[in-house]
Amino acid sequence: EVQLVESGGGLVQPGGSLRLSCAASGFTFSSYWMHWVRQAPGKGLVWVSRINSDGSSTSYADSVKGRFTISRDNAKNTLYLQMNSLRAEDTAVYYCARDAGGYCSGGSCHSGAFDIWGQGTMVTVSS
Amino acid sequence: SYELTQPLSVSVALGQTARITCGGNNIGSKNVHWYQQKPGQAPVLVIYRDSNRPSGIPERFSGSNSGNTATLTISRAQAGDEADYYCQVWDRTGVFGTGTKVTVL
Numbered sequence: 538e539v540q541l542v543e544s545g546g547g548l549v550q551p552g553g554s555l556r557l558s559c560a561a562s563g564f565t566f567s568s569y570w571m572h573w574v575r576q577a578p579g580k581g582l583v584w585v586s587r588i589n590s591d592g593s594s595t596s597y598a599d600s601v602k603g604r605f606t607i608s609r610d611n612a613k614n615t616l617y618l619q620m621n622s623l624r625a626e627d628t629a630v631y632y633c634a635r636d637a638g639g640y641c642s643g644g645s646c647h648s649g650a651f652d653i654w655g656q657g658t659m660v661t662v663s664s
Numbered sequence: 665s666y667e668l669t670q671p672l673s674v675s676v677a678l679g680q681t682a683r684i685t686c687g688g689n690n691i692g693s694k695n696v697h698w699y700q701q702k703p704g705q706a707p708v709l710v711i712y713r714d715s716n717r718p719s720g721i722p723e724r725f726s727g728s729n730s731g732n733t734a735t736l737t738i739s740r741a742q743a744g745d746e747a748d749y750y751c752q753v754w755d756r757t758g759v760f761g762t763g764t765k766v767t768v769l
Contacts, residue, residue, distance in 0.1 A: 572758065574707075574758070574760075581748075581750065581760060581761075581762055581763040582699070582701075582707065582750050582752075582760040582763070583760060584752075584757060584758025584759065584760060587757075587758065596756075596757060597757075598757060598758075599665075632706055632707070637709075637712065645756075647754050648754045648758065649695075649697075649712070649713075649754075650695075650697040650709055650712035650713070650752075651697070651699070651707075651709060651752070652709050652712070652718060654706040654707055654708070655706065656706055657706055
């Protein structure tokens with residue numbers, strides 16, 4: 538069964554750090570681009586970050602650039618999101634998602650649909 | 665930055681057709697994907713690249729995209745279709761629509 542399982546969420550104080558993990562199974566993890574998407578309580582979906590299949594290319598939403606770092610360990614079939622300098626507005630459920638067909642062409646990269654999602658992990662930033 | 669606008673809510677009678685719009689500047693030139701999210705659950709992909717259905721998604725779900733508007737159509741609406749629906753494109757970064765709550769009456 539194709540599956541993504543997030544972990545690592547919790548309560549953290551403003552300015553603190555947290556590392557989320559996303560364990561993949563049931564597919565060849567190293568062949569797929571991956572994303573993080575978050576959803577604040579009662580709000581809509583917001584894209585956070587993307588990494589290509591070998592980890593050599595990443596991109597971030599402006600709201601997290603310089604504070605969050607996406608990475609992956611293809612040997613462990615695991616995606617990560619290191620979150621530093623956390624703010625109250627980072628409070629959300631964080632989902633990892635598989636990219637169905639990302640590619641780069643002519644110097645620009647394009648992601649496909651997010652075809653597999655994890656169940657999400659809750660991050661609460663509060664004192 | 666690129667923005668996608670959806671109606672806040674759409675109501676549809678049981679068995680009738682619901683249409684959810686997603687507005688964006690020249691969205692017809694982009695690949696649009698649609699997600700269904702039920703309360704307390706992760707999103708599920710229901711349409712990819714404008715009009716394609718993933719395996720397991722009923723034929724009642726269809727999509728189109730032209731000009732400045734993409735549309736998700738749910739035919740013969742069922743109670744189980746009640747959910748939030750989000751459109752999404754890639755424009756140097758991921759962009760989600762504002763989301764539409766579908767209510768089946």
